[in-house]
Amino acid sequence: PDAGTGTALLNAPLSSTPFADSSSTSATITNTGSIAAASAGTNSFDITNAASLDGSSQRLSTNNTNLTFTGTWTFDAWFKLDSSASGYNALFNSGYPGSGSYMYFSINDDEKPYVEGGGSSTTASDAINKNQWYHMRVRSDGTSIKQYIDGTLVVTHGNNTTDMSSKGNKCIGSLVDNANNANNFHGLIGPVRYVSSDLGPPA
Numbered sequence: 001p002d003a004g005t006g007t008a009l010l011n012a013p014l015s016s017t018p019f020a021d022s023s024s025t026s027a028t029i030t031n032t033g034s035i036a037a038a039s040a041g042t043n044s045f046d047i048t049n050a051a052s053l054d055g056s057s058q059r060l061s062t063n064n065t066n067l068t069f070t071g072t073w074t075f076d077a078w079f080k081l082d083s084s085a086s087g088y089n090a091l092f093n094s095g096y097p098g099s100g101s102y103m104y105f106s107i108n109d110d111e112k113p114y115v116e117g118g119g120s121s122t123t124a125s126d127a128i129n130k131n132q133w134y135h136m137r138v139r140s141d142g143t144s145i146k147q148y149i150d151g152t153l154v155v156t157h158g159n160n161t162t163d164m165s166s167k168g169n170k171c172i173g174s175l176v177d178n179a180n181n182a183n184n185f186h187g188l189i190g191p192v193r194y195v196s197s198d199l200g201p202p203a
Helices: none
Strands: 006-010 030-032 036-039 049-054 059-062 072-081 089-093 103-107 113-117 120-123 133-141 144-149 152-158 170-172 186-195
Touching: 072 089, 072 103, 089 186, 113 144, 113 152, 120 152
Parallel strands: none
Antiparallel strands: 006 186, 030 059, 036 049, 049 186, 059 170, 072 133, 072 186, 089 103, 089 170, 103 113, 113 120, 133 144, 144 152
């Protein structure tokens, strides 16, 4: 769902239009690898359908140029790792390759959430569980980037000052926007949104 001042990248659950931009920009969402919508199963977020990714060569991407990741912003995503997921599971890539500047919001090979950008990576202390739905919020107050899992602050990362709007396609489910499919996400991804303001910590 779009919060009114940003761009929703993927709006599969909680919407009748999977894999579409629900913001006023109506940006194109490219489905690589024939990602299908699947039942989200039982969850506490009222998610009905989700994008089902198999961890191989699938990703969703957009060339939307409204996603700067500078100043104040908020990124939200709902996801569930498959029980057989392994390695790194890329949730979001702000535009790599295409330039040396990028940010990743993902899960590492120990199932720990992390934020990577500006030449460094900051990783949460605790792992998440497979086969369980989570909400991730990553937000910037203009001073630092903070990552939350189900409302709990898990990472504080250095601020980003590089405009990411034209640094390459933004990807859901992959760390790169090309045929190099290492670390692609394996599991279900629900709504994903970017809002060009700081919505604060999640409730």
